[in-house]
Amino acid sequence: MARKLSGTIIIATHNAGKLREMRELLAPFGIEATSAGERGLPVPDETGHMFSENAAIKAHAAAQATGLPALSDDSGLCVAALDCAPGLFSADWAVNKDFAPAMEKVERELQKRGATAPEQRRAYFVSALVVAWPDGHEEIFEGRVHGAVIWPPRGEKGFGYDPMFVPDGSARSFGEMSAQEKHGIDWLAAPDNALSHRARAFVALARACLEPR
Amino acid sequence: MARKLSGTIIIATHNAGKLREMRELLAPFGIEATSAGERGLPVPDETGHMFSENAAIKAHAAAQATGLPALSDDSGLCVAALDCAPGLFSADWAVNKDFAPAMEKVERELQKRGATAPEQRRAYFVSALVVAWPDGHEEIFEGRVHGAVIWPPRGEKGFGYDPMFVPDGSARSFGEMSAQEKHGIDWLAAPDNALSHRARAFVALARACLEPR
Numbered sequence: 001m002a003r004k005l006s007g008t009i010i011i012a013t014h015n016a017g018k019l020r021e022m023r024e025l026l027a028p029f030g031i032e033a034t035s036a037g038e039r040g041l042p043v044p045d046e047t048g049h050m051f052s053e054n055a056a057i058k059a060h061a062a063a064q065a066t067g068l069p070a071l072s073d074d075s076g077l078c079v080a081a082l083d084c085a086p087g088l089f090s091a092d093w094a095v096n097k098d099f100a101p102a103m104e105k106v107e108r109e110l111q112k113r114g115a116t117a118p119e120q121r122r123a124y125f126v127s128a129l130v131v132a133w134p135d136g137h138e139e140i141f142e143g144r145v146h147g148a149v150i151w152p153p154r155g156e157k158g159f160g161y162d163p164m165f166v167p168d169g170s171a172r173s174f175g176e177m178s179a180q181e182k183h184g185i186d187w188l189a190a191p192d193n194a195l196s197h198r199a200r201a202f203v204a205l206a207r208a209c210l211e212p213r
Numbered sequence: 214m215a216r217k218l219s220g221t222i223i224i225a226t227h228n229a230g231k232l233r234e235m236r237e238l239l240a241p242f243g244i245e246a247t248s249a250g251e252r253g254l255p256v257p258d259e260t261g262h263m264f265s266e267n268a269a270i271k272a273h274a275a276a277q278a279t280g281l282p283a284l285s286d287d288s289g290l291c292v293a294a295l296d297c298a299p300g301l302f303s304a305d306w307a308v309n310k311d312f313a314p315a316m317e318k319v320e321r322e323l324q325k326r327g328a329t330a331p332e333q334r335r336a337y338f339v340s341a342l343v344v345a346w347p348d349g350h351e352e353i354f355e356g357r358v359h360g361a362v363i364w365p366p367r368g369e370k371g372f373g374y375d376p377m378f379v380p381d382g383s384a385r386s387f388g389e390m391s392a393q394e395k396h397g398i399d400w401l402a403a404p405d406n407a408l409s410h411r412a413r414a415f416v417a418l419a420r421a422c423l424e425p426r
Contacts (some may be wrong), residue, residue: 049302050295050322076296082263083289083339084297089262109263113355126296142326 002139002208005069005131008032012062012072014043015091017159018198022073024179025202028188030213033071036062046088051076051128052140054088059132067134071205075127075197077161079106079149081115090160100153103164107151123149125165125174125197129205139209143200158182167195188212215352215421218282218344221245225275225285227256228304230372231411235286237392238415241401243426246284249275259301264289264341265353267301272345280347284418288340288410290374292319292362294328303373313366316377320364336362338378338387338410342418352422356413371395380408401425 011022014037026033036043036058044061048054055074062070076090086093086106093102115121124146131139145167153163155175163175174182174196183202184193191203224235227250239246249256249271257274261267268287275283289303299306299319306315328334337359345351358380366376368388376388387395387409396415397406404416 049300049305050298078296083291084300085263087262087297087300092262112353140325 003131003133003137004211005029005031005071005209006211008034008068009131010039010041010062010066010068010070011035012041012058012070013037015159018073018075021179021183021196021198022071025183025199026071028212029206029210031210036070039066041065046074048074049088051088051126052130052142055128055130056132056138056140059130059138060136063132063134069131069133071129071131073127073129073198073201075125077106077149077165078124078126079110080122081113081120082106082109085109086161094160099160103153103161106149106161106164110149110151118148121148121150123147123165125161127197127201129198129201131205131209139205141201141204141208143194143197143202143204145195145197145200170195216344216346216350217424218242218244218284218422219424221247221281222344223252223254223275223279223281223283224248225254225271225283226250228372231286231288234392234396234409234411235284238396238412239284241425242419242423244423249278249283252279254278259287261287262301264301264339265343265355268341268343269345269351269353272343272351273349276345276347282344282346284342284344286340286342286411286414288338290319290362290378291337291339292323293335294326294333295319295322298322299374307373312373316366316374319362319374319377323362331361334361334363336360336378338374340410340414342411342414344418344422352418354414354417354421356407356410356415356417358408358410358413383408 046054051074055072058072059070078084095101126144129141147167154173158174182196183199187194194200259267264287268285271285272283291297308314339357342354360380367386371387395409396412400407407413
């Protein structure tokens with residue numbers, strides 16, 4: 001039985017795009033949320049070898065620093081032909097938070113391997129969510145969305161690698177979708193609508209730890 | 214047109230198991246090979262985000278240090294449900310070069326995710342081979358073998374994660390196979406026989422850079 005979340009929490013991120021999405025996903029629940037960035041908390045070293053490990057590092061650091069439950073997301077783009085790169089290093093491939101060179105590097109590596117056919121361009125986004133409490137308890141949830149990487153990138157919405165990722169079943173990239181489309185219409189009542197990796201991880205989190213207000 | 218390899222080369226590894234396999238795979242070609250370990254070369258920092266990047270770091274370091282062409286392998290086990298972990302960190306999960314705790318960690322992470330059904334235990338081994346010359350030229354080759362991870366591990370042969378990996382089409386783990394079975398009978402003349410990730414990468418290397426003596 002997972003521990004329930006209520007009252008005020010810390011969202012353990014310094015990433016504005018991620019914070020915006022997580023606030024929207026938390027909106028249906030009576031949760032007050034400030035972020036690690038807004039609270040001026042230091043950015044912990046992400047030394048884990050899995051998304052869930054890095055999410056746990058961030059959530060526990062924020063919970064210890066504030067005495068409040070903390071929610072973190074560690075996420076990335078896994079390109080099959082690149083053995084899950086950029087993966088854990090998805091943010092590191094950006095230059096001064098600009099993901100245009102990061103997307104160019106993904107495409108360059110695919111070209112090196114002659115990966116031009118659609119079946120050679122399979123990829124997925126993954127989100128690991130960790131809720132950590134000040135007493136050290138934690139709950140872990142994961143979500144994935146499979147699709148393909150495209151070139152050139154399309155759309156100005158979202159953040160990170162969104163413009164170069166087209167989820168299966170869609171003709172549009174995440175960069176061409178509103179946050180509501182990525183999260184899914186009424187995703188809480190209709191969890192099958194949850195499209196993005198983060199929304200899918202939130203479905204699991206909501207079932208275990210949250211109650212609609 | 215790839216550059217050909219001949220004469221004396223350095224095998225840029227400090228891993229005895231890998232060195233043994235690479236010497237066997239090089240045996241059909243008139244190549245003399247010493248290793249970075251035998252030459253007392255330092256172990257370079259593997260700071261890359263892809264297997265091919267880490268292989269390139271090792272090969273260029275050895276080529277620069279010795280003035281000879283250098284061949285390196287960077288390889289690892291990618292478990293799908295773990296988003297390619299241990300992946301780049303495959304060797305790091307060992308404790309004092311003992312892979313028993315590394316295999317236990319893989320199994321523990323799969324158990325955490327309830328990954329007990331065969332389709333949740335898909336994995337592959339990948340090998341990236343890089344040949345680097347002292348003038349900075351490089352050639353890159355990759356090989357993969359898909360299969361599943363098993364528990365408990367089986368067999369005492371091979372090295373690393375071999376005992377917990379069963380390649381597709383086989384009932385036995387890599388730990389239960391001789392090097393000759395992993396490499397494939399007469400793999401040079403019958404490249405479809407190449408079974409292991411490393412043997413498959415060697416097929417590509419041999420076609421491009423080597424000539425049977």
